[in-house]
Amino acid sequence: MTDETVTTTGAPGTDAVDTDAGAETVGAETVGADVAGGDVAGGEVAGTSAADDGAAGEDDVLVTVEGIEVHFPIKRGIVLERTAGYVYAVDGIDLTIRRGETYGLVGESGCGKTTLGRGLLRLVEPTGGRVVFDGTDVSTLKGEALRTSRRRMQMIFQDPLSSLDPRQSVESILVEGMRAHGLDKGKQSTRARLVELLDSVGLPESALHKYPHEFSGGQRQRIGIARALAVEPDLIVADEPVSALDVSVQAQVLNLLEQLQQRLGLTYLVIAHDLAVVRHISDRIGVMYLGSLVEEASSDSMYAEPMHPYTKALLSAVPVPDPTVEDDREQILLTGDLPSPAHPPTGCRFHTRCPWKQDTLCDTDRPELRDIGGGHRVACHYAEDIRAGEIGRHEVEPELVHPDT
Amino acid sequence: MALLDVRDLGVVFKRKGTRPFTAVDGVSFSVEPGQTVGLVGESGSGKSVTSLALMGLLPKRGAEISGSVTFEDTELLTLSDKQLRDRRGRDLGMVFQDPLSSLNPVITIGLQITEVLERHRGMSRKEARVEAAELLDRVGLPDPQRRLDEYPHQHSGGMRQRVLIAIALACRPKLLIADEPTTALDVTIQAQILSLLSDLVSETDTALIMITHDLGIVAGLCDNVNVMYGGRIVERAARHDLFERSRHPYTHGLLQSIPRLNAPRGEPLTPIRGSVSDNIEWEQGCAFAPRCPNATDVCWSEPPELKADDGRMLRCHNPVALGDAVTEGAL
Numbered sequence: 001m002t003d004e005t006v007t008t009t010g011a012p013g014t015d016a017v018d019t020d021a022g023a024e025t026v027g028a029e030t031v032g033a034d035v036a037g038g039d040v041a042g043g044e045v046a047g048t049s050a051a052d053d054g055a056a057g058e059d060d061v062l063v064t065v066e067g068i069e070v071h072f073p074i075k076r077g078i079v080l081e082r083t084a085g086y087v088y089a090v091d092g093i094d095l096t097i098r099r100g101e102t103y104g105l106v107g108e109s110g111c112g113k114t115t116l117g118r119g120l121l122r123l124v125e126p127t128g129g130r131v132v133f134d135g136t137d138v139s140t141l142k143g144e145a146l147r148t149s150r151r152r153m154q155m156i157f158q159d160p161l162s163s164l165d166p167r168q169s170v171e172s173i174l175v176e177g178m179r180a181h182g183l184d185k186g187k188q189s190t191r192a193r194l195v196e197l198l199d200s201v202g203l204p205e206s207a208l209h210k211y212p213h214e215f216s217g218g219q220r221q222r223i224g225i226a227r228a229l230a231v232e233p234d235l236i237v238a239d240e241p242v243s244a245l246d247v248s249v250q251a252q253v254l255n256l257l258e259q260l261q262q263r264l265g266l267t268y269l270v271i272a273h274d275l276a277v278v279r280h281i282s283d284r285i286g287v288m289y290l291g292s293l294v295e296e297a298s299s300d301s302m303y304a305e306p307m308h309p310y311t312k313a314l315l316s317a318v319p320v321p322d323p324t325v326e327d328d329r330e331q332i333l334l335t336g337d338l339p340s341p342a343h344p345p346t347g348c349r350f351h352t353r354c355p356w357k358q359d360t361l362c363d364t365d366r367p368e369l370r371d372i373g374g375g376h377r378v379a380c381h382y383a384e385d386i387r388a389g390e391i392g393r394h395e396v397e398p399e400l401v402h403p404d405t
Numbered sequence: 406m407a408l409l410d411v412r413d414l415g416v417v418f419k420r421k422g423t424r425p426f427t428a429v430d431g432v433s434f435s436v437e438p439g440q441t442v443g444l445v446g447e448s449g450s451g452k453s454v455t456s457l458a459l460m461g462l463l464p465k466r467g468a469e470i471s472g473s474v475t476f477e478d479t480e481l482l483t484l485s486d487k488q489l490r491d492r493r494g495r496d497l498g499m500v501f502q503d504p505l506s507s508l509n510p511v512i513t514i515g516l517q518i519t520e521v522l523e524r525h526r527g528m529s530r531k532e533a534r535v536e537a538a539e540l541l542d543r544v545g546l547p548d549p550q551r552r553l554d555e556y557p558h559q560h561s562g563g564m565r566q567r568v569l570i571a572i573a574l575a576c577r578p579k580l581l582i583a584d585e586p587t588t589a590l591d592v593t594i595q596a597q598i599l600s601l602l603s604d605l606v607s608e609t610d611t612a613l614i615m616i617t618h619d620l621g622i623v624a625g626l627c628d629n630v631n632v633m634y635g636g637r638i639v640e641r642a643a644r645h646d647l648f649e650r651s652r653h654p655y656t657h658g659l660l661q662s663i664p665r666l667n668a669p670r671g672e673p674l675t676p677i678r679g680s681v682s683d684n685i686e687w688e689q690g691c692a693f694a695p696r697c698p699n700a701t702d703v704c705w706s707e708p709p710e711l712k713a714d715d716g717r718m719l720r721c722h723n724p725v726a727l728g729d730a731v732t733e734g735a736l
Contacts, residue, residue, distance in 0.1 A: 108593065251662035275592070275666060313593055323649070333600060
């Protein structure tokens with residue numbers, strides 16, 4: 001019983017703590033660097049334009065992630081701590097993000113998508129694997145080099161209220177990062193830059209002297225976006241950028257993100273649980289399940305023809321605001337819950353809930369993410385057979401339900 | 406004869422030193438036996454306060470409730486606490502959003518279910534335990550006998566929500582109120598819970614009030630939908646009518662602003678401008694006027710009434726034109 005307790009509370013717990021810690025890390029860092037960082041980062045500014053015409057050899061790839069792993073130790077004991085096991089939050093993921101594209105990462109809570117985003121920015125330290133950002137191996141950077149590299153990779157957080165310091169005015173929030181990276185070069189130019197930033201996210205100049213609590217949720221998220229933009233990044237990792245917002249405001253922020261991308265040539269990694277949001281904003285989508293990527297494809301191809309059983313189930317579970325679609329939709333209902341990431345199933349991690357599970361391979365061999373044509377990558381031993389209709393869904397395990405019967 | 410009839414329900418929160426806040430104003434709707442009625446709106450629209458008022462769960466002090474709520478010829482708002490307690494849990498069940506905070510963390514799941522059965526159905530402890538296991542089995546909890554002796558924290562969010570549904574349905578209520586029952590859950594689990602709810606409701610002929618912000622859920626589940634904005638109902642229509650040709654600019658705007666799985670990629674969304682904080686008071690005019698693309702002078706000066714129009718109830722001076730709406734629906 002105690003065993004179960006630790007694992008169940010352990011996994012989501014770390015996640016929650018992370019959110020705050022992450023926000024603080026960003027803040028603390030920029031403050032600490034305030035004085036010392038000035039001229040070092042000054043050189044970095046010149047580098048910006050160079051980065052734009054681009055790292056020629058690397059094709060158009062901005063970020064390459066190779067076998068990234070983030071394992072959190074589960075500690076037991078009070079005085080004598082020992083490691084009783086690991087939560088395999090992210091367990092070996094390869095992906096590439098091209099310059100100027102939006103890569104969407106979807107999955108349910110506990111699948112490791114947030115940890116992957118943080119691991120990529122080294123807001124949590126990966127326990128294995130490599131992250132190459134624009135030709136530089138970020139995973140080995142230390143100290144000042146790491147700090148300056150952060151200018152080009154920024155993050156937008158889910159909850160704009162807890163990720164903005166309530167006692168800092170908007171001006172101070174925006175200037176902090178610029179100063180840390182040596183972009184604050186005189187009152188006049190900074191002021192002009194701030195006004196430009198606010199304008200680009202659709203806030204009036206008067207916002208500069210206000211505090212976060214004076215804004216609505218959508219406006220706060222705009223401040224969060226402006227803060228990320230302040231240091232002229234190349235990559236923005238947006239972790240659930242709209243899930244804390246009301247439906248009518250979500251669309252405003254999504255449109256803003258798209259406009260900014262077109263204007264500034266930004267690259268996004270958007271992490272979200274809402275498939276419709278991800279589908280709307282992303283060029284390519286990766287679906288995660290229990291710490292690994294199970295499918296990756298272009299947004300259109302993922303929606304038109306999901307190949308992995310989990311993706312199929314996920315897509316069929318999303319409620320569509322159209323009664324006609326809802327009425328004759330065939331749902332693939334998964335049975336049971338997500339297994340604990342501290343004790344992931346052997347073989348394919350989805351085999352315990354998979355309606356297409358076969359007697360061989362599934363529970364013994366972990367499938368590799370492989371290309372099955374057209375850049376559609378899927379981690380399933382039987383993807384082709386399922387597509388060809390040679391393997392049927394199980395009769396017993398899943399429940400097939402039509403909503404209106 | 407309607408099972409539940411809500412007439413002119415109003416809730417005003419009063420606190421010393423602050424201006425009274427009208428959370429719900431003039432809300433009227435009815436629920437027939439076995440019917441599923443949706444209450445949709447964004448945060449602050451008053452949908453949850455409406456449900457709490459129906460169940461008598463608002464604080465006695467500070468909340469002023471007006472209007473009438475008739476449940477099977479009984480006026481609920483004037484019942485004494487004791488009479489209300491007899492009704493709640495027996496005739497009226499409720500499922501809340503957050504299953505962890507609605508379950509008592511230090512009492513076993515078994516006890517939390519049998520408590521209801523002993524209290525309302527007069528069962529002995531033994532009978533209640535057998536019935537409780539059956540209930541858990543019906544809501545799809547594997548190995549129900551063992552679950553009875555477990556605590557809420559030992560279960561996942563989806564399983565806890567199943568337990569809550571089991572408790573709510575323990576006395577076969579005639580009306581179940583579900584307040585955002587799946588908002589805290591993942592999509593695949595949400596699909597499980599929604600299908601469970603709709604199965605149970607149709608099996609037992611229970612009426613259901615579904616409160617949610619998710620128009621997708623409503624589209625699949627509800628017979629009738631009430632759209633709330635700023636504490637009032639702004640549009641009420643049958644499911645297909647509402648989604649295929651929404652007439653209120655707010656409903657219309659909401660449907661336009663949702664990213665959809667089946668929409669072609671690259672089409673920008675059409676958001677509703679501004680936010681809820683831009684609202685004007687209903688006494689002055691239409692609360693939605695500052696955000697409304699159709700707003701004219703009359704919207705700023707005269708509060709619209711909820712009127713029957715085009716087979717539905719509509720609170721708007723300048724509804725979305727029929728022609729536009731029909732092409733929208735893609736019939």
